[in-house]
Amino acid sequence: MQKQRVVFRSILIVAIMLLASMAVIGQSAAGSASQTATSNATTGQTIKVGWFGTYIDTLNPFLSYSELTAWINMNVYLPLVSYDAGNKTIVPALASSWDINYANHTVIFHLNPSAVWSDGVPVTSADVVYSYNTAAQNYSFVASEVSAISSVKAIGTETVMVTFSGVLWTMWAASIFVVPAHVWSTVNASTYAGYNSTGSQYFVGDGPFVLTNYVPNQYAQIEKNAKFFIRSEMPTIGTVIFEEFTSQSSAVSSLQAGSIQGLTGILPADVANFQGNAKFNVTTSPSIEYFYLSINVAPYGKGNPTLRNLSVRQAIAHALNLTYIADTVYHGYATTLDSVLSPTNQYYWSNLTTYAYNPSLANSLLNQSGFTTYTSGGIRENANNTSQQLSYTVLVPSGDSLEVDAANIMATNLSKIGIKLNVQAETTGSMAATIWPNLTQDMDLWDWFDNIQSAPQLLSVFLSNQVVTGTSDSGYTNTTYDNLWAKLLNATSQAQAMAISGQMQEMLAQQLPYIPLFSPSAINVYSSTLTNISSSYPGGPFGGLDYQTFTQLVVKSPSSPPSNNNTLYYILGGVAVVIVAAAAVAVVAMRRRKA
Amino acid sequence: MIEVTDLTVRYGPAGGGVRALERINIRIEEGSIFGIVGESGSGKSTLAMTLMRLLPKSGTVEEGVIKLDGTDILKLPDREFRKMRGSTLSLVFQGAMNTLNPLIRIEDQVAEPLILHGEQNRAKAIEKAHETLQLVGLDSSTWRKYPHELSGGMKQRAVIASAIITGPKVLIADEPSTALDVITQVQIMNLLRTLQRTLKMTVIFISHDFPLVSEMSDRIAIMYGGKLCETGPNALILNRPLHPYTAGLIDSVPAVGRKKRISAIQGDPVDMRNPPSGCRFRPRCTKATDSCGSFDYTVTHAENEHDVYCTLYGN
Amino acid sequence: MTEEQHFLKLFAHNLKGMTGLVIVLTFVMMGVLAPFVSPYSPYATNPNAFLLSPRPSHPFGTNVLGQDLLTLDLYGAQISLIVGLSSAAIAVGLGLVAGLFSGYFGGVVDEIIMRIVDFFIVIPALVFMIIIAALLGPSTVNVILVIGMLSWAPTARIIRSMVLSIREWPFVESARANNAGSLYIMFRHIFPNVSSVLYGNAMLAVASAIFTQAALVFLGVGNVTAISWGGIIREAYATGALTNGDLSYVLPPGFFIFILIFGFIMIGYAIEEILNPKLRLRRQ
């Protein structure tokens, strides 16, 4: 008769038990983390860095295209050479010296003899050969960076000879991480996630830190590598935790609450809140993020054909009030762009054709091209062919509200010269599906991360072979341009490479497949307990790609841990146990009374 | 003995609402069967509910006294009266289909009043329930069943068993057989009569079915529109109805051996929200006169405790 | 007094229903009058007046672009009402047709339709909507279609159960005996008798559509370029208005969504209460 009570009660009990067991499972997962964390706790202080936007996808450096992964791997693996803080000069990393022979197209790297993996095994040329071969595999996401290499040979255990085609050798030498062959040869590099979730040893690396824990979608943790062989760059802090957030909001609130100490990507509108606060420091650095308006110029593309008219594109470029957008949307924390390479890139060419804000010039350009009549909605149309209307849709990633805002203002700008711009905010996935492979869009407002500052790699986006299933979202094709790229890859001097890339940038500036828009400043906020912060890297100290942030950083005063008063927890725990026990007794008593 | 004096019950707020019962006076002898007849809306179920003190929240007793063996049960504290409910006074419900809780076994439901009235030992209560079930004609195969497994007649027997298990003094049967087929109806009636005799209960039998009531009862009350029309011994009322409504009821019944044409009472039942002045039956009455409009329901005592409320009689 | 008049009279005396009606009408007015009463143009940006706190010139302050939040909040009523009403119309229309066919024809048709209904009732609708909206692309029309197409099942189930009983009523029998066509009987005879339930149901459908639209925009898969309350909340969430404690940014749009939904639910509940005094279970 009381079956139902029993069932309801058991549902409740099962629910509670489930919760408890979940908690325990969650604990055990976290527990393994805390064990490794506590074991090394004496070696230094912990700092936590927040990150939002694109998460760690995989920690395998050959498969990842996440910026955060690149940042972590930078602290865990060494490339053959690297850059100094100004990002201009090549400095030794794994290789202590190198000999270049442009005539033979070879470079011979001499590895640092004291280089050693975190498990004690010496770093040898076999590791280099393994890594470069892996990077060249079909599945590798860095294959294009090593495409200029024709062979990698070990000449002895500490010397490697690489045969390459052109001057841009730094492009790969500084960006391909050398991984331990003795570990990686036991896994399938095409599916290996970059860590072994079952073993206690996550990573074997040769960088200043080793990865000690990683929970997808939540955090990754690196700790000082006691065996790091470049003693002068030995970090002073012990542990760095990269915590992933879904939104700026949750990251910023964690920063304010003191549970993370550094964060990039603070919105311009929020800067004022941190500037007046003694607990935080704010730095703004030039960003590697690069916003552009891509125009579908593909001859066969399904976008509005009027966009293939250069005068229309020029008119659009003249009509956009980029300074106003930078002021309104980014509150001044953005620089307007003129090239398809960001100004921080070594190959940025500054003497380019530019398009000043000039609506009347824009209007006359459109009048000259025959778009002289207007529809009832005030949209310009071709006087001879009224089906040609200057009405476009621009795709914008809905995830970035500032980009959407910018697009809306651009629509207002263009309406002044009789061009209708329809802003369509979509997830990046939907945008990709519209753009590739058929180029059905009119325009898209998107961004690149110009993350290889030492090479004009973004110029490859405009190659003809990128159009159908490549990176091109403008559909731009030009054989002269393609030939220049081939020449660039085979250039034999830095100056020659500079000149060619400048020529290519000028071609793009004249033909306008992209209208470069702006590069928002990277705004970093960090706790004022952190000192010796290097902010010379583009993107700022917590913007990724900065090797020196964690090797140089010093924690001034011990960051007070979030008030974890153990006694309080014991008391609370005791109270909870008493309450549960009392409830249990009450339940039993009640049942007995009923019976 | 039950004595109802000047009982007036209202639904709804004071000053407004509906008077479902007005100035009802009834005397029920101990050990007799008292029948109450009326169409729906006549107030007969309200009367039963008032006797059980189970009026819905909107219902209030405006005035009147109900005396059971000398105590005014309307004045008893709730707690005390609840002890009488189900032990001294029992109710058999109208609509046998839904009177039993679908989730509880028959024996448990029958035993429930015993447990509610202080029986500590469940096994004993169940045993008594089995006895009572047997008494009402349900054999052991039904005891552990659930209500939906029984037929309508069996369910009503179980309901009766549950009502009599405590050996109540008074059993109020409100339309106990309405939803049943004719044969089952007869069986239930016979059962009730037998039980009344063996257990020496006072039974108040309420129905809209005049022949059924008159067959069962020692005395009868006829109600219309919340008022009494006529009360008296069964035989007198059946043979010599005084009130035109009673006469109409009798005429509308087809009876074996009567040659007379059946005549239904013309008109619609009284609208209780807006009752006519004077006699409630006036708009439908064939013998209505002008004085009926100001009739104040003064009682006329005819012979042999045969009372009638009508302008045709008295003064 | 006709049945409609009787209904209206009861509704006019129903506190819940009238409260709901007043709320909804207020928001309708707000949407319609927004262009006339708004102090600013909803698109006017101002680089010198971003994230202002509330002040007489901007009662709710401004957003990151310097747009007046009061204006945006007023305009927000439009899309909520448009999406809410149109997708509810689709959902209720589909549910009605499915319910009528299922209940009237019975047999295999009924079995098939009811299995589909079961499927749609059980699946996690929001997950489904997020995925489809993300895949289809976020125009307002798409959002309306997605919400409408995925919310018809409860209506169908209720209509079917009503049709099952009405089908057996004498006037339907006699229409059938007179060789009336099935469609004719369904829409001429049965429909008027289920329409009353439909109204209550439709109100609740509007309420859930308004909620869903806001949720989709918040998650970034709705139409984020149109001015909507969900969009303002999303913006507040994304731009740190929350961490700054900008109440005037976050509070009004959410409050408006809440009150509007509440209004529709009250109306729906009142209609059900009137038509079914015993108050059966509400729409799931």
Added chain:
Amino acid sequence: MSEFGNYLLKRVAFAILSIFIIITFDFFLFRLMPGNPIEILYRNPALTSAQIAVLNRQFGLNLPLYQQYYLFIWNSLLGNYGISIYYRTAVSQVLYPSLENSLVLLVPATTLAILLGIMTGRIAAWRRGTVTDGFLTGSSMALYSIPTFWLGEMLILLAIASSSFPVSGMYTIGEGFSNGFVQLFDLLRHLVLPLVTLTLVLYGQFTIIMRNSLIDVLDEDYISFARSKGATERYIMRKHAMPNAELPMISLIAVNLGLTVGGAILTEVVFNWPGIGLLIYDSINARDYPVLQAAFLIVAIAIVLANVVADVLYSYLDPRIRYS
């Protein structure tokens, strides 16, 4: 009893059919929609067409549709959801931990909401028509109307202003917890805000369902009959009314699980709770089809199974079904 067996068989058969429909649906939803999951990767300037071909092969996108379908069904049944496009590992590796985290939030929230809903629904029905009822029903409707994400944001505002509870995540990351207690309390502290949000928005509907269900039951004859037997109101509530009113709750709760999951997604996104809702949200942005497919599949199947369990439970508790 054999009819009960038949009934069970029918329910299970329907569940299997539903699961099959869900799998099929899931498959075609993702294949027939515009866009190919690999396309999002086109934006990587480092990707060559040879690599795209490799990826297409890896994700089985180059096979004929019917083969993909066949493989998909087979793999789904085996719990093999393929490889995540974004994480480049087995989908189950990211899905299962998220699922677990979601349960930590969902189970207590739903349980609490149901218990509270039953409690207040009972009071409201009991005091039907009084001010108490009006207040409880009104506030339940209000809670039902509150947009989940907005309520969450309001709580975040409060929590930040009072710096009381953590507003993001599931536990303090990287904390060297000295013992299990501290760790559990850390989890509970993080659980507070999302739990309150989810419980509040779910609570309203359960109250109203319970109230209406109970009002129906309180009108039944057996309630009046029990009263005529001399039962106290408390006794009637406990013994007669509640069991009969709770019965339909069981299936209603199961049917409403879809809504519950919707609420959970919004809550997880707002509070950065690393559950399946957040995973879905992230996967939408990364267009990680295999993860989305698997997430949808697993949630839908879980709900179908919950409905079967509810049906069986219902029929076990309700003798009318059990024996007829």
